[in-house]
Amino acid sequence: MQSVDLTGAEWKKSARSASNGACVEVAHLARGYVGVRDSKNQDGPVLIFTPQEWEAFVGGVRDGEFDI
Secondary structure (H helix, E strand, O other): OOOOOOOOOOOEOOOOOOOOOOOEEEEEOHHHOEEEEEOOOOOOOOEEEOHHHHHHHHHHHHOOOOOO
16 A cells, blocks of 8 residues: 555544543545544554545444444
């Protein structure tokens, strides 16, 4: 995968995130890419998803595919 610039990324946490800090942050990046990182380790690695990968994941969440 080509490099994705994270400069100026606006990271957001869900309003439903727990106050214990155990959550992830998401940033919408250039060219439709999406970054995901651990909110406790903001300088750590970032997972980068293509627009198609992100849409498939969000669609699965909406459809209940990951419900326990």
